[in-house]
Amino acid sequence: MEISEIKQKLTMSNVLHYYGLKTDKQSRISCPFHEDKIPSMQVYYKTQTAYCFSSNCKTHGKSMDVIDFVMHKENSTKAEAINKCKEILGYQKPDSKERYQPELSREQFLGNMYQYFKNAVSNSKPAKDYLQQRNLDFKKTEIGYNAGQFHHGARKDENVIAQCLEYGLLIDKNITGRTGEKAYGVFGKWCICFALKNRNSEVTGLYFRSTLNDKDSRHFYLKNRKGLYPNYPEPNTKKLILTESIIDGASLLQIETITKEYAVLACYGTNGLTEEHQQAIKELPQLEEIIFFFDNDTAGKEAVKKYGAMLKAEYPKLKLTTAEPINKDINETLQGHEESIFIELLNNRTELNFSFSIEDKTTKQLKEPSTGTGNSIDFLKRKHLLKNLNTEIGKAGIVGEENSRMLLFLIIISYLNKNPLHALVQGSSGSGKTHIISRIADLMPQEDVLRFTRITESSLYNWGEFDLFQKVVIIEDLDGLKEDALYALREFISNQVLRSSVTIKDKKGNNKSSHKIVKGQFSSLSATTKGETYEDNMSRSFLIAVDESKEQTQRIIEYQNCRNAGEIDPNESQRTIHFIQQLVRNLKHYEVINPYATKLNLPEKVHKIRRLNEMYQAVIKQVTFLNQYQRKLTKDNQLVTEIEDIEQATEILFESIVLKVDELDGSLRQFFERLKKYVKNENQDFVLRDVRQHLNVSKTQVFRYVQTLTELEYIKQNGGYANKGIKYKISYWDNYQKLRAEIKDFLMNQIQKLKTENNIAPSKPKNKTLSMIVNESV
Numbered sequence: 180m181e182i183s184e185i186k187q188k189l190t191m192s193n194v195l196h197y198y199g200l201k202t203d204k205q206s207r208i209s210c211p212f213h214e215d216k217i218p219s220m221q222v223y224y225k226t227q228t229a230y231c232f233s234s235n236c237k238t239h240g241k242s243m244d245v246i247d248f249v250m251h252k253e254n255s256t257k258a259e260a261i262n263k264c265k266e267i268l269g270y271q272k273p274d275s276k277e278r279y280q281p282e283l284s285r286e287q288f289l290g291n292m293y294q295y296f297k298n299a300v301s302n303s304k305p306a307k308d309y310l311q312q313r314n315l316d317f318k319k320t321e322i323g324y325n326a327g328q329f330h331h332g333a334r335k336d337e338n339v340i341a342q343c344l345e346y347g348l349l350i351d352k353n354i355t356g357r358t359g360e361k362a363y364g365v366f367g368k369w370c371i372c373f374a375l376k377n378r379n380s381e382v383t384g385l386y387f388r389s390t391l392n393d394k395d396s397r398h399f400y401l402k403n404r405k406g407l408y409p410n411y412p413e414p415n416t417k418k419l420i421l422t423e424s425i426i427d428g429a430s431l432l433q434i435e436t437i438t439k440e441y442a443v444l445a446c447y448g449t450n451g452l453t454e455e456h457q458q459a460i461k462e463l464p465q466l467e468e469i470i471f472f473f474d475n476d477t478a479g480k481e482a483v484k485k486y487g488a489m490l491k492a493e494y495p496k497l498k499l500t501t502a503e504p505i506n507k508d509i510n511e512t513l514q515g516h517e518e519s520i521f522i523e524l525l526n527n528r529t530e531l532n533f534s535f536s537i538e539d540k541t542t543k544q545l546k547e548p549s550t551g552t553g554n555s556i557d558f559l560k561r562k563h564l565l566k567n568l569n570t571e572i573g574k575a576g577i578v579g580e581e582n583s584r585m586l587l588f589l590i591i592i593s594y595l596n597k598n599p600l601h602a603l604v605q606g607s608s609g610s611g612k613t614h615i616i617s618r619i620a621d622l623m624p625q626e627d628v629l630r631f632t633r634i635t636e637s638s639l640y641n642w643g644e645f646d647l648f649q650k651v652v653i654i655e656d657l658d659g660l661k662e663d664a665l666y667a668l669r670e671f672i673s674n675q676v677l678r679s680s681v682t683i684k685d686k687k688g689n690n691k692s693s694h695k696i697v698k699g700q701f702s703s704l705s706a707t708t709k710g711e712t713y714e715d716n717m718s719r720s721f722l723i724a725v726d727e728s729k730e731q732t733q734r735i736i737e738y739q740n741c742r743n744a745g746e747i748d749p750n751e752s753q754r755t756i757h758f759i760q761q762l763v764r765n766l767k768h769y770e771v772i773n774p775y776a777t778k779l780n781l782p783e784k785v786h787k788i789r790r791l792n793e794m795y796q797a798v799i800k801q802v803t804f805l806n807q808y809q810r811k812l813t814k815d816n817q818l819v820t821e822i823e824d825i826e827q828a829t830e831i832l833f834e835s836i837v838l839k840v841d842e843l844d845g846s847l848r849q850f851f852e853r854l855k856k857y858v859k860n861e862n863q864d865f866v867l868r869d870v871r872q873h874l875n876v877s878k879t880q881v882f883r884y885v886q887t888l889t890e891l892e893y894i895k896q897n898g899g900y901a902n903k904g905i906k907y908k909i910s911y912w913d914n915y916q917k918l919r920a921e922i923k924d925f926l927m928n929q930i931q932k933l934k935t936e937n938n939i940a941p942s943k944p945k946n947k948t949l950s951m952i953v954n955e956s957v
Contacts, residue, residue, distance in 0.1 A: 182246065185264050189245050191229060197267045198252060198298055252301070253318075286381035288342050289374075289401075293382050296323025296372045306371060309390040313426065314514045315371075319433045321409070323372035325387060327365035341645030347402040348385075350626040351646060361643060366626070367399045373425050375406030378459075382406070386425050386447075400447070402624055402764050407459060412442040416463050420525075421446055421456075423473040423482070427509035431472070434518045437525070441470070449473070449482035454556050460490075468498040470528055474508040487531045502528040555761040559808040565827055568762075568805075574755040577618050578738045579731045583723050586831045587619045589801040590721060591702050594627065594651050595768055596804065599702040600797055601672050603657070606725030607846045607880055608708055611735070613655050615725065616704040620653045622759040627651055629701075636663035639671060640679045640697060647671075647699035657707040671699045672720070708846075721794060721835050727849050769807055771800040773820040775933055781836070782925050791836065799828040822933050829926050836926075837919055843891070850876070850884045851893065854909070861912050864897050866904035 229243050243251065249267070250260035283291075300306050300317045306324035310317055329339075329348075340363070343349040350364035367387030375384035383406035387399040408425045409432060418441045422428040428445030431437050444459070446452050460466065469490060473479035487499050502524045504512040512520065561567060569585050577584045586602070593600040606612040620628050630653040654660070660668070671677055677697045682690050705720070741747050773796065781792055802824040803810055811819045843851060857873055858865055871881050885907065888894045892910060899906035933939075 182261065185246065185261065185268070186244060189264055189268055191245055191248070193267060194245050194248055194264075198302070283342070285346060286377070286383055289346065289385060290382040292329065292348065293323055293372065293374045293385065295329055296325055297321060299326055300324045300371075305369065305390055309371060312514075313510055315426070315429060315510075316433055320429050321374065322429065323374075325365070325367050325370050325372050327368035337644055340643065341648060344645060345649060347626060351629070351650070353629055361646070366401070370399060373408055373429065375404070375408050376410040377406050378411040380410050388426060398448075402626070403767075404447075404764070405455070407455060408445040409443065411459050412444055412463060414463065415465055416442040417465050417467045418442065418470065419444060419460070419463070419466060419468070420470045420472050421452070421486075422509060423449060423451075423479055424508070424510075427472070427474075430510045430513045431521065434521060436518075436522055441525075446473075449478045452482075452486050466497065468500060470525065471499070471501040471531075472504070472509060472525075473501075475503045475505075476507060479508075483531070491531075499531045500528045501531055555758065555765050556808065558758075559762060559765065562809075564806055564809065565802070565831075568759075571755055571759060572619075572622065574751060575618060575622060575759065576752045577615060579734045580615060580726055582831050582834055583726070584615065584619065586721065586723060586798070586835065587615065587704060588622065589798060589805065589831065591619055591623060591651055591704060592763060592766065592805070593797070593801055594649055594700065594702040595763075595766060596800075597700065598797065599675075599700060600794070600801070601703045601720040602705070602723055603720040604704065604706045604723050604725060605846060606706075606708065606727060607876075610725045610727050610846070612706040612708075612725045616653055616706055617655070619704065620651060621756050622763070623651050624760050624764055628653065630655065632656060633659040634664045634668070636661055636667075639664070639667040640677055640681075640695065642697045642699075644696055644698055647697065647701050650699075650701040652701050652703040654703065654705040657705040668703075671701075672703070675699050721832075723835055724846060724849065727846060766804070767807065769804060769812075769816070769818045771803045771818045771820060772813060773799055773803070773825075775820065775822065775825060778933060779825065779929060782922050795828075795832060795836070798832050799825050802828045802831075822930065822937065822939060825933070826930050829930060833923060833926070837922055843893075847884055847887060850874070851888060855912065858909055861909055864899075864906040864908050866899065866906055868904055 229248055246257070246260050246264055249255075249263050250257055253260060253263055255263065297317075300310070300322060303324050303326060306326075307317075310322065315322060329343075340349065344351060344363075348366050350366055352362070352364045354362050367385070369391055370387035370389050373386045373388075374382045375386060377383045384404045385401045386408065387401075389397045389399070408428055412419055420431065420437075420441045420443045422431065422443065422445045425445045425447075428443050431441075431443050437443070444456065446456065460469070471483040471487065473483050483501050487501075490497065491499055504524070505520065506512045506515060509521075558564075558567070565585060568588070569581055572584050572588060573581075583604075587604070590600040590602045602616075604612045604616055617630075620630065627649065628651045629647075632655050634654065654668075657665075667677060675698065677699070679695050681693050681695045683693045684690060703720075738747070742749075776796055776799075779795070779799075781788055781795060799820060803818050803820045806821075806824060807818055810821065810824075813819060853874055854865075854870065857870065867878075867881055867885060870876070871878060874881075876884075885894065889896070889907075893913075894907050895910045897906045897908040
């Protein structure tokens with residue numbers, strides 16, 4: 180492309196947009212060449228030139244065209260400026276109509292955002308000061324800076340907000356700013372930024388490093404981390420340097436002598452040699468040597484031993500060496516020495532000594548339990564995933580409730596899919612229903628969780644169009660919601676969208692009608708004491724009853740006592756929570772196909788069987804989704820359900836199915852079963868005072884239970900006096916255990932039939948047979 184053609188096609192407006200420079204109405208900009216950034220540069224769009232009036236500016240007296248402007252801006256030669264202008268011509272202009280389209284892929288969107296962050300470095304004094312302190316040159320290697328302004332001003336657009344929320348660049352904290360508009364938290368604010376790239380060199384993730392030197396919060400990875408830094412090594416790589424951190428990798432990339440002879444690949448900490456790193460190494464057919472250039476401290480040396488043993492076991496012929504920085508790490512060494520020191524350190528690298536038994540070491544390493552983020556994908560690949568995960572959930576502080584907590588976990592992670600699920604947790608006051616949904620919510624990435632104590636009648640209609648997209652909604656007390664709020668919630672659950680006609684004022688202050696849409700792809704957990712009063716909500720949600728038995732109460736008390744006695748590590752719960760959050764972040768969205776769906780049925784006794792059947796199939800899909808690292812994919816990239824998934828889903832969902840069959844809600848059924856054990860036979864009378872004292876239930880709660888059971892004709896008054904106590908008698912003595920057994924046998928028999936048809940060995944029964952349960956009840 181000729182210079183004349185560049186000047187003809189490239190406008191000063193294009194250049195200013197590229198560098199993130201804005202002009203006022205008089206076409207003035209803050210001069211990018213002046214040290215004090217005095218707004219003294221006049222931009223002439225018609226003649227494609229710019230001119231600075233300040234006598235202190237190095238460009239004073241020079242009328243600059245676009246090429247000169249770029250040359251001074253980049254501090255480059257004329258030839259380099261021409262190449263930069265060609266690059267700017269091919270750059271997508273970052274306006275709301277082109278850059279932030281909903282159909283942009285993750286790679287396209289993050290690529291555009293990273294370009295914006297890169298352009299921001301040269302205009303940010305804090306960024307340049309920090310990079311100078313770390314001896315990093317943003318002109319030699321790609322570095323960006325996030326000032327937290329990318330969603331303000333002219334860039335404010337609903338599509339960019341939605342995509343930033345989706346990919347994690349913005350965090351919805353449910354707060355309102357000083358202007359009355361919705362305010363968002365910015366992920367990685369005041370951080371320098373590096374791009375993680377896939378094998379096609381597309382940006383698939385971002386890493387942020389705080390410039391504030393906060394020891395507790397320095398490293399931030401965008402959620403659903405993918406990609407490698409600086410990129411996937413070239414296939415012809417023979418020598419590969421592994422660094423402990425991204426900044427260490429960036430430090431080496433500035434040294435031309437190193438990049439000519441070696442490829443550089445950054446790990447994500449001492450536990451950060453991920454599966455993606457290992458796959459990239461596996462794809463290097465000409466690789467001869469891996470050089471560990473980790474930190475010169477105990478953690479770095481232990482990591483080299485661990486990963487060295489692992490790689491040696493997999494690639495016995497590969498040469499493994501290590502080089503140690505003079506200071507703590509590579510970047511700290513760069514700050515105090517000339518670049519030539521690294522050539523010397525690499526030339527003096529030593530080969531790793533594997534005189535110990537590699538087999539013993541690696542076997543031990545695999546068997547050691549760990550909740551480090553580097554092991555989250557390994558955990559998802561292990562057999563008996565649901566059982567292992569249920570154990571981890573217990574460590575997070577949820578005592579007992581094994582099936583309920585697993586079902587709630589499967590429901591809550593459905594916010595990652597197109598058809599999210601919802602649950603209604605029912606129990607008496609003080610039974611722990613709010614505790615269990617709160618603890619389950621703690622296991623999710625907190626940037627995706629919205630917690631509400633109450634919801635007003637019109638609040639759901641007033642969210643932004645994408646504010647509730649891919650979110651988890653926790654309603655701590657459904658009893659506090661009025662009917663209008665419940666109606667909006669039901670419509671949201673059913674249709675994932677709310678459409679309302681609202682009145683707004685135009686520019687002249689006149690009222691006019693407008694159409695407002697709120698889209699909501701969210702899963703929800705709600706707690707209530709009155710499950711039976713929410714008939715419409717129950718039909719749309721999974722109904723889960725809190726275990727209020729004496730055995731569960733005893734388990735909770737024992738846990739509380741052990742915790743207060745110091746026998747339970749208070750940090751273990753927090754470590755487990757962070758580990759499970761990382762598991763969730765590593766789950767990828769897939770469509771699920773269940774080839775056995777047409778052969779699965781529910782008992783005819785089930786209420787609202789149409790909806791429950793859909794929910795049953797949905798839980799099976801959720802089990803498959805959770806087992807995604809162990810399931811086959813179709814040619815259309817769809818996960819395929821296995822019979823094991825159906826069996827696990829049925830086991831977990833069983834109690835919820837039984838509650839759908841039973842006309843008594845969960846806590847009422849538990850009370851009635853305890854009452855039958857106390858009364859012992861149909862002919863025995865009882866008074867409420869004796870029931871309260873024996874079952875240790877409050878007067879209010881007993882009165883509500885008895886009133887409901889009387890209305891449903893399960894019990895009836897049988898004499899007595901108000902001043903001495905009214906006598907009651909059980910009028911309908913149902914065989915609840917038999918009903919449970921019939922449903923269980925019905926569901927498990929069809930699974931065994933599927934196994935027989937597909938030549939799979941039948942599993943051992945985990946529950947008592949029908950005859951055993953019936954005999955016990957008799």
